[in-house]
Amino acid sequence: MPTGHTRKLYEGEQTLAEFAWGCARSRLYDWAEDRPIPERFEPEGYTLQSLEEAKANLAAAEAMTVEEAADAMRAERAKVERFDREHFEVARVRFERFEAMAKRVRDWAPKTREQAELNGLMLDELRTEFRGGAPEKRDLGPLPDPAEWLRRKREEARHTVDHHEAVLARARESAERQTAFFAALRAEFGEDPATERARKAGK
Numbered sequence: 791m792p793t794g795h796t797r798k799l800y801e802g803e804q805t806l807a808e809f810a811w812g813c814a815r816s817r818l819y820d821w822a823e824d825r826p827i828p829e830r831f832e833p834e835g836y837t838l839q840s841l842e843e844a845k846a847n848l849a850a851a852e853a854m855t856v857e858e859a860a861d862a863m864r865a866e867r868a869k870v871e872r873f874d875r876e877h878f879e880v881a882r883v884r885f886e887r888f889e890a891m892a893k894r895v896r897d898w899a900p901k902t903r904e905q906a907e908l909n910g911l912m913l914d915e916l917r918t919e920f921r922g923g924a925p926e927k928r929d930l931g932p933l934p935d936p937a938e939w940l941r942r943k944r945e946e947a948r949h950t951v952d953h954h955e956a957v958l959a960r961a962r963e964s965a966e967r968q969t970a971f972f973a974a975l976r977a978e979f980g981e982d983p984a985t986e987r988a989r990k991a992g993k
Contacts, residue, residue: 807979814975814982817968826985831968833961841954848947851940859940867933874928881925892916 795813798804804812815821854862895913900906933939976982 808983810975810979811982811984814972817971824984824988826988827972827982829969829973831965831972833958833965837954837958837961841951841958844947844950844954848944848951851944851947854940854943856937856940859943860936863933863936863939867930870930874930878925878927885920885924888916888919 795809795816798812799809812823815823815827818827821827892913895909895916898909900909934942972982
């Protein structure tokens with residue numbers, strides 16, 4: 791059976807260049823077979839955007855006063871508490887529904903061996919869903935000192951910037967490798983046939 795790379799050869803003749811370029815496209819994740827291959831690769835836009843957002847968050851944290859931090863901390867806690875209440879209620883109702891079903895399954899008296907096996911499977915399925923037991927409310931503890939909260943926020947923001955800078959650096963290295971690889975392939979086999987067709991079609 792033909793693979794994705796050998797499908798066209800399976801259907802008809804191919805040049806070495808066409809086969810090489812078709813296989814080389816496997817280096818490009820989620821890249822349509824008729825999508826042109828650029829002469830130069832660049833990091834994805836979201837990588838740059840994520841770094842810019844992280845830098846903006848760091849700048850905001852650095853500019854925040856302790857008084858502003860106290861207000862932001864209380865607003866953040868209120869948001870977390872609201873989230874916890876909503877999700878705890880959903881989990882509680884769901885757990886009670888599963889518990890009620892488990893009682894019905896346990897009260898059922900199977901009449902055959904096959905029904906007994908089904909009964910066991912039904913109980914196993916219910917136990918798997920709530921292996922940890924009934925949901926419990928999370929204890930958030932007391933609010934920290936606003937100055938300490940702000941210090942942590944700034945530290946987290948710096949770590950986030952460092953993370954996205956490292957991600958961007960790796961993305962640039964990867965883009966450079968892709969650029970070099972396909973430049974060498976062009977020197978060996980000429981332009982990618984699919985890219986050439988797309989350019990002629992004005993894509």
